[in-house]
Amino acid sequence: MRIALTTLVLALAVTACASAFPDPGAGKPAAWEPPAPAPAPAPAPKAKVLWRDSVSVGTPSAGRLVRGVKFPAEGEEFFTWDPLLHRVPNRASRRWGSDRLVRFVLRVIAEYAAAHPDAPRVGVGDLSKRRGGQFGPVHATHQNGRDADIYYPRKDRVERPPLSVSQIDRRLAQDLVDRFVAAGATLVYVGPNTGFTGPRGVVEVLWNHDNHLHVRIGGRT
Numbered sequence: 328m329r330i331a332l333t334t335l336v337l338a339l340a341v342t343a344c345a346s347a348f349p350d351p352g353a354g355k356p357a358a359w360e361p362p363a364p365a366p367a368p369a370p371a372p373k374a375k376v377l378w379r380d381s382v383s384v385g386t387p388s389a390g391r392l393v394r395g396v397k398f399p400a401e402g403e404e405f406f407t408w409d410p411l412l413h414r415v416p417n418r419a420s421r422r423w424g425s426d427r428l429v430r431f432v433l434r435v436i437a438e439y440a441a442a443h444p445d446a447p448r449v450g451v452g453d454l455s456k457r458r459g460g461q462f463g464p465v466h467a468t469h470q471n472g473r474d475a476d477i478y479y480p481r482k483d484r485v486e487r488p489p490l491s492v493s494q495i496d497r498r499l500a501q502d503l504v505d506r507f508v509a510a511g512a513t514l515v516y517v518g519p520n521t522g523f524t525g526p527r528g529v530v531e532v533l534w535n536h537d538n539h540l541h542v543r544i545g546g547r548t
Contacts, residue, residue: 374402374433381425383471383546384459390471392459395423398432398451398475404440405449406486408478410465415486417452421462424454425472425546432475432542435510439503446499448486450478452539473546477503478539479521488538492520500540504530507542516541 382393400407400416407417424432436449455472456462462469478488479500489495504523507515508530515530517523518537524530533541 374399374405376429376433378426381427381472381546383425383473385471387468387470387474387543390459392423392425392455392457392470392472395455395457395459395472396426396429397457398422398424398429398454401448402433403448405436405451407451408488410452410476410488420456421453423457423459423472424475427546428454428473428475428544431510431512431544432477435503435506438510439506443499443502446496447480447484449480449503450486450488450539452476452478452488468543471546474541474543476539476541477507479503490538492518492537495521495538497522504540507540511544512542513545514541514543 379394381395384391406415409417454475455469459471468474479495481489481494482496501523508525516533516536517540519532520537
């Protein structure tokens with residue numbers, strides 16, 4: 328009886344050992360494969376604009392906007408930023424301009440993006456309210472659809488306004504200033520600590536513009 332029990336125990340032990348080591352002829356383990364890369368982020372939607380002829384009434388500091396055009400929330404070459412809520416996109420109520428202003432800004436941004444394909448998207452801030460008028464509390468102008476705020480591009484490519492002039496990509500930002508001037512802007516405000524330059528009487532220094540330029544065009548009244 329004892330001999331039979333011992334034989335049974337030995338048989339079970341041999342079976343367990345055999346199962347612990349797979350048969351070399353049972354097949355080779357699959358070759359290691361790197362994990363699949365994360366899917367690329369979806370491209371920004373194509374900007375859609377409902378165009379109509381606009382009229383800028385009065386002046387940028389005392390005016391209104393008739394038949395304004397809403398600037399798109401974002402596009403392949405730009406994003407919009409809400410300076411009060413500190414978020415993307417800017418609220419629709421703050422993105423209205425004359426048709427000439429909207430076309431002007433989109434055209435300059437497109438030309439800039441074509442010249443700098445590796446640059447981050449351009450940040451666009453406030454334009455005007457839908458019917459113009461007082462914009463407060465951060466704007467004394469922007470009242471008749473002829474003004475737009477454009478944020479300087481950042482060195483780190485983050486799609487946010489720069490927090491200090493040290494974060495500004497100066498080469499790209501100066502190029503933006505130059506392109507708005509060349510396209511026919513009547514006024515471009517830049518910050519006192521930026522050092523950006525341009526034709527006297529068009530490029531002017533104004534406090535509170537160290538993170539964005541302010542562009543203005545002429546318009547029908």
